[in-house]
Amino acid sequence: MPKITYVSVDETARTIEVPVGTSVMRGAVFNDVDGIVAQCGGNAQCATCHVYVDEASADRLDAARPDEDHMLDFTASPRRDTSRLSCQLTVTEDLDGLIVHLPERQN
Amino acid sequence: MAPGTPPASVVIVGAGQGGFQTAASLREYGHTGRITLISAEDALPYERPPLSKAFLKDDTYLEGGAPLWLRPATYYVRQDIDLVAGTVTALDRAARTVRLADGSAYAYDHLVLATGARPRTLGVPGSGLRGVHTLRTARDAAALRQSLGAARRAVVVGAGFIGLEFASVARESGCEVTVVEACDRPLARAASARTAAYFARLHRDAGTRLLCGHGVAAVHGNGRGGVSEVELTDGRPLPADLVLTGVGVTPNTELAAAAGLVVDGGIAVDSRLLTDDPRISAVGDCAAFPQVRSGNRLRLESVQNAVGHARLVAERLTGAPSSRTYDELPWFWSDQFSTTLRIAGVDERHDAEVVLGEGPDAFSVLLFDGDELSAVESVNRTGDHLAARRLLSERVPLGPGEASAPGFTLKKHLAARRRGAAVPFD
Secondary structure (H helix, E strand, O other): OOOOEEOOOOOOEEEOOOOOOOOOOHHHOOOOOOOOOOOOOOOOOOOOEEEEEEOOOOHOOOOOHHHHHHHHOOOOOOOOOOOEEHHHHHHHHHOOEEEEEEEOOOO | OOOOOOOEEEEEEEOOHHHHHHHHHHOOOOOOOOOEEEEEOOOOOOOOOHHHHHHHOOHOOOHHHHOOOOOOOHHHOOOOEEEEEEEEEEEEOOEEEEOOOOOOOEEEEEEEEEOOOEEEEOOOOOOOOOEEEEOOOOHHHHHHHHHHHHEEEEEOOOHHHHHHHHHHHHHOOOOOEEEEEEEOOOOOOOOOOOOOHHHHHHHHOOOOEEOOOOOOOOOOOOOOOOEEEEEEOOEEEEEOEEEEEEEOEEOOOOHHHHOOOOOOOOEEEEOOEEOOOOEEEEEEHHHEOOOOOOEEEEEOOOOOHHHHHHHHHHHHHHOOOOOOOOOOOOEEEEEEOOOEEEEEOOEEEOOOOEEOOOOOOOOEEEEEEEOOEEEEEEEOOOOHHHHHHHHHHHHOOOHHHHHHOOOOOOOHHHHHHHHHHHHOOO
16 A cells, blocks of 8 residues: 655654555545644645645656646645645555655644 | 633534534644533544535545545544534533433533534425435435435436535436426525526536426335335426435524524524523534624535634634634535536625636636625636635725726736735735
């Protein structure tokens, strides 16, 4: 099962096995990782599951679709080049080892 | 308890989005006393929006078919939130206790009513037949998904969000779908006539039959306990092996009413979400609260509303200045086929509208009450919606004349305003 690493603001890292087909957001929520709010339940409506994808992982991801791109202008912590909504990152075997950094605030 | 002292024990009745968020925010804001979250469903609190959308069509969406938990069981242990399964049957305000159906009782210093709402039923003969569904809980959604797997002809009663969202899923899964709506158009309570007309066309183009201005007289069975037909008030029969009724909800106010609290289209609260008992708040779908713009008491059914209410109550109970009043901008969304409708604001009345957007399948309707923007409905225009949320919540002035100017966009309007105020577009 692909392993995703979530790094909090204080640099605490948690590595979690997340089933293929679910999302990086749900991997965090189901495993009680602090720092992902996911208010809308993973529907790209609220921008409260914002993550910064680690530079080393960034090229593994498809580009954000327009909805996500717009929503990323609406995050509580500043948008960066590596910003993504974790609800829109579907876990595949190719994402094994993905590292995401959690922002300071989600709302 | 002296005024301003944080309550030692908070009991929350209802573990939907509002109840859950109240508990979560209380801990987040530093509440150290006891928190009891009472759920009428014997399950961890879960997301509801996907139940009428992705949950119905995608088995992989939720692993093992389980509902989408808001947090895992370990969260409640870690946060010391006492999650209790049971139905609250009585509220004794003098003794400050709630009593459950099993006879157990919980004492509170502050009580939060997050009792939600329940679907209205048709109230016609045959409503109880197998295959006739309402949709509110995960259990409802699981039953509906199972019915949908074997259904060939679905009749949807009510063309609001729930009805139309389900209609799109049913149509996509290959059912013949007929939507029956009592009003003369879909989304009569939820959206403007222009937006509603777009969705009417969207569904009709997908092959769904949309019958507006029709009521249901009865539901008939197949002789084996299942549904076979919906009979309209004009006598017309609509063959069906699955019926979903999405005809609105009734707020769960009985507990509050029996305890003598004021009920006015919902549990009546002030702009701090307090009932007329200073030890009892109400949040989410069950709460009728005053609107900032109009002062009218409204009850809203949305995740945003439930979460916003919950946070304000948690803030107040953890000792933050009690003067903050609830003035968050409501927003809503609905997915139908591959189209997303997003609404910012509440349109209580409008006398002017301006449409933005060139394409027929991507536009925003700006609704104005006099010279004031009151709500924006965006179809496949996420950027407009987000800008509208900012404009409306920051009360940036915008009138219909200005919005009609050539080249006008909501984003540019917001940016221009912000350049003046030196606020970054974060």
